[in-house]
Amino acid sequence: MNWTALAPARRNFIKWIDILQPTFKNRNIQCSLWNSCENLEVVDSKNFSNSLKCISTTDSIHENIKQICLIPLTILIIAINVCVLLVIAVNKKFHNTTYMLIAALGFADLCVGFVSIGTLVTRASEKTLDLCLVRIGFTIAACIDSLLVLMLIAIDRYIAVFKGLRYIQIVKRERVIFGIILVSIISIAVGFLPLMGWRVSTYNKYCSFLYVVPANYIIVLFSSCVFIPITAMFVIYGRLYKNAQIHIKRIESIENITQPRLSNGQLRISARTAKSLKTLTVVFGCVLLTWMPFLITSIAQIICEDKTCFLKEIVGTHLLILGFSNSFLNPVIYALGTKDFRETFVHTCFGRFPCFNQRQSRSRSNIYPVLSRTRL
Incomplete structure (x- = not known):
């Protein structure tokens, strides 16, 4: 994609990322310690001779x-x-x-x-x-x-x-x-x-x-x-x-x-x-x-x-x-x-459990103590 219009903002963002993340040099390519990187040859490309490819594994942290x-x-x-x-x-x-x-x-x-x-x-x-x-x-x-x-x-x-x-x-x-x-x-x-x-x-x-x-x-x-x-x-x-x-x-x-x-x-x-x-x-x-x-x-x-x-x-x-x-x-x-x-x-989900029904009956008896005694 062409990001020419956003080039200055992109450079500044990458600069701050470079400061915040630990990096090391590998074949003149900057790679993050969070991931491994490798050179990927791009054949017959008009814009790049090679590009940086991020790779990861299923065993990463x-x-x-x-x-x-x-x-x-x-x-x-x-x-x-x-x-x-x-x-x-x-x-x-x-x-x-x-x-x-x-x-x-x-x-x-x-x-x-x-x-x-x-x-x-x-x-x-x-x-x-x-x-x-x-x-x-x-x-x-x-x-x-x-x-x-x-x-x-x-x-x-x-x-x-x-x-x-x-x-x-x-x-x-x-x-x-x-x-x-x-x-x-x-x-x-x-x-x-x-x-x-x-x-x-x-x-x-x-x-x-x-x-x-x-x-x-x-x-x-x-x-x-x-x-x-x-x-x-x-x-x-x-x-x-x-x-x-x-x-x-x-x-x-x-x-x-x-x-x-x-x-x-x-x-x-x-x-x-x-x-x-x-x-x-x-x-x-x-x-x-x-x-x-x-x-x-x-x-x-x-x-x-x-x-x-x-x-x-x-x-x-x-x-x-x-x-x-x-x-x-x-x-x-x-x-x-x-x-x-x-x-x-x-x-609906818990009404059939005996412990839930007992708890519901207790709460009702606490709210209506007179009615509860009358029924007993």
Whole structure:
């Protein structure tokens, strides 16, 4: 790629990287102690006589850490998303458009969990590039689908707040199903573009994101399927946050002029609005916290090309785990964050255990001691 316009910024960035990372000289090539490097001859190249190629192995410390961290994370992702889907399926009160989106999000995050199993089994050491790109394709498709469904949920919340009277007419079941199918098709199509030919020319038996997909594909992927949904969520949740603040200020002004007997009810409304404002902050904060490091580091690696080998290793291991953790946080925030769903979730998943039933009966007897004695 031609980075002429960004050449000064690129040189300054590489200069700081050179200062921060320990290096040594090997055949007049600067190599990082985090990775090994080698000369790769480029035949009939117009721009280069040779280039620096970052290589890694499945036995690196980063891969070992990834394997250790993925085991409990994968179990948590699969367990909680299966439970969420089960609760939505068996309880008819959750058979509405909002929880259809929650179920779609749970299914996408469940796919991320299954992809994690594939990563654990293969240890990123597929024998051929095609097998590698199959796993990478499923990984990209699952993560992109999760992000796009998050955007659909944000749009649903926006319509519910600002178009509340027309919500039923706008958010119809057929439209929600169409939106879910559309984002799934987009995710699969974009995720498997490398398998259909948009790939690197060499493969060193190490199957990691930045090692097997070209820079121009990453730019298209991030700009179309990552930055657009994140920007949309930022705008939508920003407006919802601002609307919640205005609502709180109005209630506070009403409390100062209304009668004392109305203050308790108004305070409950104010507390509920403040809680929704806090939830919105947590929702978008988790998206940024889990995915922005992956995006920023990937872009930095593209700008610096192969002069910063250790960034490739970090993106495919530590930052990938951080991104996967979003699939565990999503059901916690969107599903278990609602009191009604949380109570149904606990009753559905744990209600058949005797110890849970005894604890529930004890709590009820403590709340209604007179009624308990009467029954006894």
